[in-house]
Amino acid sequence: MLYNEGRAHLPNGCAISGIIDTSGGLFSGSDIIESIALMHERSNGLGGGFAAYGIYPDHPDEYAIHVFYDDLKAQENVEAFLEKHFLIMLSERIPTRKNANIVRSPIIWRYFAQPLRNRVAVSGYDEEEYVARCVIHVNNDFDGAFVFSSGINMGAFKGVGYPEDIGEFYMLDNYHGYSWTAHGRFPTNTPGWWGGAHPFTLLDFSIVHNGEISSYDANRRYIEMYDYHCSLMTDTEVMTYLADMILRRHALPIHMLPKIFAAPMWEEIARMDDKSREEYETLRAVYAGALINGPFSIILGFNGGFMALNDRLKLRSMVTAKAGSKVYVASEESAIRRIEKNLDEIWTPRGGEPVIALVDENADIGRRRRVL
Amino acid sequence: MSISFQMPRYEVLRREDRCVKCRVCERQCANLVHRYDADLDKMIADEMQCVNCQRCVVMCPTRAIAIRRYPLEYRENANWTERAIVEIQRQAEGGGVLLSGMGSPDDKPVYWDHMMLNASQVTNPSIDPLREPMETSVMLGCKPDSVTLGADGSVKTKLPPQVRLSMPVMFSAMSFGSISLNAQKSMAIAAKKLGITFNTGEGGLHRDLEEYKDAAVVQVASGRFGVHTDYLSAGCMIEIKIGQGAKPGIGGHLPGRKVNADVSVTRMIPEGTDAISPAPHHDIYSIEDLRQLIFSLKEATEYKKPVCVKIAAVHNVAAIASGIVRAGADVIAIDGFRGGTGAAPTRFRDNVGIPVELALAAVDSRLRKEGIRQRVSLICCGSIRNSADIVKAVAIGADACYIASSALIAMGCHMCGTCFTGKCNWGIATQDERLTRRLNPEIASERLVNLLSAWNHEIMEMLGGMGLNSIEALRGNRLMLRGIGLNQKELDVLGIAHAGE
Numbered sequence: 001m002l003y004n005e006g007r008a009h010l011p012n013g014c015a016i017s018g019i020i021d022t023s024g025g026l027f028s029g030s031d032i033i034e035s036i037a038l039m040h041e042r043s044n045g046l047g048g049g050f051a052a053y054g055i056y057p058d059h060p061d062e063y064a065i066h067v068f069y070d071d072l073k074a075q076e077n078v079e080a081f082l083e084k085h086f087l088i089m090l091s092e093r094i095p096t097r098k099n100a101n102i103v104r105s106p107i108i109w110r111y112f113a114q115p116l117r118n119r120v121a122v123s124g125y126d127e128e129e130y131v132a133r134c135v136i137h138v139n140n141d142f143d144g145a146f147v148f149s150s151g152i153n154m155g156a157f158k159g160v161g162y163p164e165d166i167g168e169f170y171m172l173d174n175y176h177g178y179s180w181t182a183h184g185r186f187p188t189n190t191p192g193w194w195g196g197a198h199p200f201t202l203l204d205f206s207i208v209h210n211g212e213i214s215s216y217d218a219n220r221r222y223i224e225m226y227d228y229h230c231s232l233m234t235d236t237e238v239m240t241y242l243a244d245m246i247l248r249r250h251a252l253p254i255h256m257l258p259k260i261f262a263a264p265m266w267e268e269i270a271r272m273d274d275k276s277r278e279e280y281e282t283l284r285a286v287y288a289g290a291l292i293n294g295p296f297s298i299i300l301g302f303n304g305g306f307m308a309l310n311d312r313l314k315l316r317s318m319v320t321a322k323a324g325s326k327v328y329v330a331s332e333e334s335a336i337r338r339i340e341k342n343l344d345e346i347w348t349p350r351g352g353e354p355v356i357a358l359v360d361e362n363a364d365i366g367r368r369r370r371v372l
Numbered sequence: 373m374s375i376s377f378q379m380p381r382y383e384v385l386r387r388e389d390r391c392v393k394c395r396v397c398e399r400q401c402a403n404l405v406h407r408y409d410a411d412l413d414k415m416i417a418d419e420m421q422c423v424n425c426q427r428c429v430v431m432c433p434t435r436a437i438a439i440r441r442y443p444l445e446y447r448e449n450a451n452w453t454e455r456a457i458v459e460i461q462r463q464a465e466g467g468g469v470l471l472s473g474m475g476s477p478d479d480k481p482v483y484w485d486h487m488m489l490n491a492s493q494v495t496n497p498s499i500d501p502l503r504e505p506m507e508t509s510v511m512l513g514c515k516p517d518s519v520t521l522g523a524d525g526s527v528k529t530k531l532p533p534q535v536r537l538s539m540p541v542m543f544s545a546m547s548f549g550s551i552s553l554n555a556q557k558s559m560a561i562a563a564k565k566l567g568i569t570f571n572t573g574e575g576g577l578h579r580d581l582e583e584y585k586d587a588a589v590v591q592v593a594s595g596r597f598g599v600h601t602d603y604l605s606a607g608c609m610i611e612i613k614i615g616q617g618a619k620p621g622i623g624g625h626l627p628g629r630k631v632n633a634d635v636s637v638t639r640m641i642p643e644g645t646d647a648i649s650p651a652p653h654h655d656i657y658s659i660e661d662l663r664q665l666i667f668s669l670k671e672a673t674e675y676k677k678p679v680c681v682k683i684a685a686v687h688n689v690a691a692i693a694s695g696i697v698r699a700g701a702d703v704i705a706i707d708g709f710r711g712g713t714g715a716a717p718t719r720f721r722d723n724v725g726i727p728v729e730l731a732l733a734a735v736d737s738r739l740r741k742e743g744i745r746q747r748v749s750l751i752c753c754g755s756i757r758n759s760a761d762i763v764k765a766v767a768i769g770a771d772a773c774y775i776a777s778s779a780l781i782a783m784g785c786h787m788c789g790t791c792f793t794g795k796c797n798w799g800i801a802t803q804d805e806r807l808t809r810r811l812n813p814e815i816a817s818e819r820l821v822n823l824l825s826a827w828n829h830e831i832m833e834m835l836g837g838m839g840l841n842s843i844e845a846l847r848g849n850r851l852m853l854r855g856i857g858l859n860q861k862e863l864d865v866l867g868i869a870h871a872g873e
Contacts, residue, residue: 293845
């Protein structure tokens with residue numbers, strides 16, 4: 001039987017790519033499309049997507065909420081909910097371009113919205129938690145609607161198709177961001193649902209992921225203890241929630257995340273000096289439920305930077321490079337060389353070794369997440 | 373007085389052509405089954421006394437002996453079975469409560485055998501433990517929900533006390549008294565070698581075992597035998613025993629004949645007196661009383677030891693476990709009805725409690741629903757027979773498993789189920805020095821180390837097959853399980869899908 005995401009845990013293979021200009025300079029989506037297009041063979045046309053940061057400078061304090069609707073009824077219901085909880089500054093269809101390979105697209109809408117202050121106040125949550133709760137609520141409890149992006153000054157664009165067609169469809173060449181990630185999907189069993197494509201996002205966190213995590217259900221049942229609900233049953237969803245909880249709710253610095261997701265072996269920890277040993281031990285013990293096993297290479301995007309990470313055994317390919325102020329990550333080296341011939345440095349990070357690229361403190365890129 | 377209707381349960385088959393009348397069987401049998409008849413110049417057997425412990429079979433140098441069921445051919449009846457009839461005969465004759473040793477032999481569902489494990493194919497690679505690191509070590513104890521950082525950005529959170537295990541297995545509670553010192557010592561040596569723990573049971577810690585105390589879980593049960601401050605501080609964890617899977621709702625009874633000088637000193641009771649553990653702890657009549665005991669023990673040990681509460685798997689186990697977490701326990705051990713015992717009333721053993729698989733699943737799910745699973749570690753016990761049972765228990769949600777019967781079998785136990793007679797021919801469940809010296813702790817501990825090393829290898833292989841390289845990535849990972857031959861309700865309680873789904 002063929003289940004939609006949300007009914008069954010589906011295995012995936014994939015390609016990922018990411019580019020960031022650490023000087024905060026903006027560049028169009030053309031490069032990332034070209035990079036991910038080179039890895040065409042790693043996808044099978046059942047999903048492609050992008051996350052772009054710095055693309056909405058005209059809406060510096062408004063959450064850009066991107067939604068897929070199956071029909072107008074769903075849109076009506078969700079809009080009624082959004083209007084009750086947000087001040088909607090702009091509501092529009094996300095512009096798309098006709099593409100012969102992209103068919104049966106849902107209604108794709110975006111809202112630039114500010115949470116209603118009084119409602120945030122009575123909710124008992126801070127603003128971001130309030131927005132996150134609203135997003136999770138819509139995704140769990142509204143039929144035929146799926147919020148696929150909800151950050152400030154960033155946006156996800158995804159759908160069923162090869163990633164280069166998806167990029168073309170969303171006209172990403174018209175957007176300018178300082179950081180881009182992309183994903184081409186090779187699911188082994190999916191009816192092809194737009195919401196199931198990557199990246200998965202919550203607030204400004206986005207994850208593109210190549211791999212299949214064997215620890216999925218351990219991670220899912222762990223994160224669901226803390227008021228998250230995994231409605232899609234995809235690896236990216238659970239990893240995004242884990243990252244959100246650890247970085248936002250628990251306010252741990254970004255460099256601790258790989259010590260949790262791809263914790264060093266106990267043997268290695270035992271060899272550390274006393275202070276590090278205690279730190280690593282505590283992180284591993286407390287966040288045992290967030291240890292991710294099985295092959296993965298991910299790029300976790302957020303306002304102000306991204307982190308690329310492999311599983312600790314390095315069961316998926318991932319290459320990193322630098323050229324000037326730009327940092328590149330991709331499943332294959334060729335996908336980087338395709339768009340930048342003159343690299344200063346290119347290397348293959350070891351399993352569990354993060355590559356963290358942050359935009360310079362002084363660059364004016366609008367909203368920035370504190371991750372240090 | 374009427375004649376006895378009781379017949380032997382076992383028949384001793386002796387091949388006369390092989391028997392050399394060396395009389396080994398006679399010397400080995402504490403039940404006095406074998407005897408040399410000089411007039412007949414042959415070995416004869418009093419089969420009424422035979423418990424089928426297989427000692428003579430194993431020891432006979434010429435393989436002359438076999439034991440088999442006594443061919444009592446009652447008229448076939450699926451309802452009035454031989455066992456049902458014999459038990460009535462015994463009670464009609466003796467007027468007593470039926471006693472049994474070891475776990476229930478009843479043909480009730482063993483859910484482990486109805487769950488199949490997953491393995492990686494194509495979409496993710498299986499991992500070869502011979503080539504890649506594979507982690508099976510676990511930490512038992514309360515874990516905070518998050519860590520907090522100090523002003524300098526380093527981790528400020530201090531972990532509450534934990535027990536570290538090299539693999540998710542511990543030897544379960546068997547007291548000195550119910551088993552011999554040699555048996556306990558064998559487990560102590562093995563535990564220390566393996567980096568796991570043994571459990572004193574409620575019999576106190578014998579002075580000879582003090583060198584293994586770091587590997588000891590010290591138990592506080594309703595009889596409070598052998599409990600004093602040094603004892604509490606000696607081990608790596610304190611366990612409050614509320615109940616036991618083999619006999620939920622009742623206490624224990626060590627007959628006075630097993631209380632020799634050594635047992636008496638260790639238990640701090642007079643020699644030769646019965647050691648009665650009451651059914652409830654008489655200072656725990658409710659959950660708030662349990663909280664007081666937990667914190668009394670923590671106070672007494674300066675909050676340096678995790679406190680475990682062991683309960684029998686009963687109908688309302690999930691709610692009880694939730695209460696125990698909120699009462700401050702760091703670890704909960706759930707003991708299923710198939711769990712072993714030195715002695716239990718047969719009717720309790722076979723009819724009270726629930727299968728541990730269902731109890732474990734219910735408790736793990738409930739604690740997660742309440743968001744308190746992180747605050748406690750779960751130990752699953754009650755008839756863990758092999759490494760696959762352990763892997764399945766961890767996938768359901770256990771942090772570790774207790775084993776007892778398996779350990780005894782490794783040491784020589786042949787599951788004859790008559791531990792309470794004190795005549796254990798294998799030197800395990802007895803205090804008779806003539807018998808206990810048959811169990812050499814050096815050799816028996818080696819057998820235990822062999823067993824658990826083999827299990828650890830198997831656990832690693834199964835983890836690797838599933839594409840995992842750490843046991844914590846398996847904990848509660850129920851997608852790794854599929855049910856076979858289970859109905860929807862059973863699947864729902866276990867929280868797993870059926871094979872093929």
